[in-house]
Amino acid sequence: MKTSITFYGGVSEIGGNKIIVKDKDTKILLDFGMSFNVSKMYFDEFLQPRELSGLNDLIELGLLPNLKGVYRQDYLKHAGKATEEREIDALFISHAHADHANYIHYLREDIPIICTKETAVILRALEDTQARNAQYCTMFPKFEFYTNTKGKLSKLKKNCKEAESRMKKRTYIVLDSEKSVKIKDIELKLVRVDHSLCGAAGCILKTSKGNIAYTGDFRFHGRNSKLTERFVEVCKDENIKYLISEGTRISETNPNTEEEIEKQASELIKKTKGLVVVSIPVRDVDRITSFLGAAKENNRIFTISMKQAYLLRLLEEEHVNAPRINDSNIRIYIPLKDWGLLNRKDLDSELIASEYDMWERDFLTHKNIVTAEEIRKNHSKYIFQCNLFEFTQLLDVQPDSTGCYIRSSTEPFDPEMELDEARILNWLKHFGLGKINQMHAGGHAPGSEIKRLIETINPEVLIPIHTVKPRLFKKNVTVRKIVYPKLGKEVSI
Ligand SMILES: [Zn+2]
Ligand SMILES: [Zn+2]
Structure with a gap:
């Protein structure tokens, strides 16, 4: 079976990262965020996706990709779809910003989530303090019924006793920096980076066709710049074949620290x-x-x-x-x-x-x-x-x-x-x-530092994402080969 990377978001846009890496029998999802771009095309503060439709509105309008074995069974059932087998072995969350993590809510609860301790904590805080569609750690089944004490069929609501017993916990695999976990055929090594949200990390995926590195969102001008420096060192030593790099600020210079x-x-x-x-x-x-x-x-x-x-x-x-x-x-x-x-x-x-x-x-x-x-x-x-x-x-x-x-x-x-x-x-x-x-220091590295990161890691192939100017990579960065991903199209390795 072949090895591939498919991008369902983050292509010529800032955020909305949803990437599937496939190797032999293993599929790992890298981030599952919301695309502000696509969302803004159809919705605003007062015009929102209907909760009653579960997944349908979001899939129809292209906010969520139409994938099998990925989504919550309660939502599928509500949409009149058949039960599916799980097709994703794990989800890596680079950090808890909405454009990387917001759609965890829609995922099956049996997909383990790999991230840092801080990311798990922030997702927990978001779930506890945010009103809706933030079931990042616990999943309360929706669109289900139960028989109440009067013997009548009732809607199951999150705050009723019956819901407690049907609640399911998501599994988190919390990793320290440079620690690995084996997900069937792929070994995933988490490596921290500096970003405007604590707990941010990238990762290296060791596949049968070579190593793939994913930067997540990074910068070198925050309080933890050493982490990104270390990310570069680790990637340099790991002989990276494919580097998936963000490029939000590729056209900019000298940020404040x-x-x-x-x-x-x-x-x-x-x-x-x-x-x-x-x-x-x-x-x-x-x-x-x-x-x-x-x-x-x-x-x-x-x-x-x-x-x-x-x-x-x-x-x-x-x-x-x-x-x-x-x-x-x-x-x-x-x-x-x-x-x-x-x-x-x-x-x-x-x-x-x-x-x-x-x-x-x-x-x-x-x-x-x-x-x-x-x-x-x-x-x-x-x-x-x-x-x-x-x-x-x-x-x-x-x-x-x-x-x-x-x-x-x-x-x-x-x-x-x-x-x-x-x-x-x-x-x-x-x-x-x-x-x-x-007075602001943003979360992303400027062009010169993106260039330094890529040229030091020196991958065989660079895949620029999370940027509206992917072509600038070709102009600014010396690299052997650049592949510009297309939405939903597999990049074979
Ligand atoms: Zn982002
Ligand atoms: Zn971010």
């Missing part, structure tokens, strides 16, 4: 009298570290959201090196929700807690919390974290013209984001906060 972001932020905060408002990517632990550092330098307190607190607590339980929620320069920000009863002294604490989701309730009594009331009275003490979707919080903390706003996330690159930017500026103007202070 994470340390530079911390320094820039600290300098601006030093000059600011009032409230510092900052937007950062929610799960970027490196960025939390940077702003915590800038807070310490300036004797301020950095606020984190409950979602971040939930993630940091899980990371602490797993002994991952990350900021701690009990740090004296951190406070967990508890926003008003529902009827806004949080500060009502005359009400029972249980009644107040009922305004919050189950996973949030633990934090209401945590010793390290802060509310808008306190921040409003003490602007000069805080760095208040607030993303655009949370901007109504500004109405409660009331920043003024003595404060400033830092956007520590990516600059707008499409019309939708331009609209968001206009909206941000309206809010800033309303509070007299001035301009957007842009």
Whole structure:
């Protein structure tokens, strides 16, 4: 039987990686992410795939590939399809960004998932704190019925007792860097890389026709640049025949380093009298570290959201090196929700807690919390974290013209984001906060470093993915052969 690689996403687009490597009798899936491109073609915030259709809408519109032996049986049954045998032996998740991991929800629960400890933790946090279609660790069967206590047929819902007993756990194979696992004919070695999400990794697949390396998403300018350097060294020693490399920023130069972001932020905060408002990517632990550092330098307190607190607590339980929620320069920000009863002294604490989701309730009594009331009275003490979707919080903390706003996330690159930017500026103007202070280090290596990675690894064949400019690889990189993959077409090895 032949050896091959097939790409079902990430082809001439940024993200949506879904790659199947086949060797003899073994099939390994590399990532199973959402393509923002395809999704945006059909859907938006108010126009969403119908949950009632299970897989059908997504397959019909090309968001999910039409593959056998891959998808959840409950969804197949609901679509009137026959039971299938499992055809994928394992799934490697490079990191927990949506464009690499979002569609795990739709996969059969008996496909083992290989990743780092941090990736498993982030997926767990996403499942626990996100409302729907995030069954990354546990699978509750959907579209099933049960007989209730009155003897009547009822729909099985996630929160009913019967669902508990039918719940299935996904299997995770958590690997340290440079550790391997044998999946039938293929040996998979996980190798960590640096990226804007902790726990990112690439891998090397040892097949009967030679070694295939997959970079996942990488950079050299984060706090863990040594990991990507090591990835290059390991690949160099492993004699890579096929290298599947990302190329998001192939046309760009000289990014900021994470340390530079911390320094820039600290300098601006030093000059600011009032409230510092900052937007950062929610799960970027490196960025939390940077702003915590800038807070310490300036004797301020950095606020984190409950979602971040939930993630940091899980990371602490797993002994991952990350900021701690009990740090004296951190406070967990508890926003008003529902009827806004949080500060009502005359009400029972249980009644107040009922305004919050189950996973949030633990934090209401945590010793390290802060509310808008306190921040409003003490602007000069805080760095208040607030993303655009949370901007109504500004109405409660009331920043003024003595404060400033830092956007520590990516600059707008499409019309939708331009609209968001206009909206941000309206809010800033309303509070007299001035301009957007842009400070960001992205998650991807620039062209020169992609070139260095590829030329050092020196593969026989390069396959560029996760880029809208694959042809630039030919121009910029010296490599023996480049294969440009086509969506759904097998690349034979
Ligand atoms: Zn990506
Ligand atoms: Zn990523």
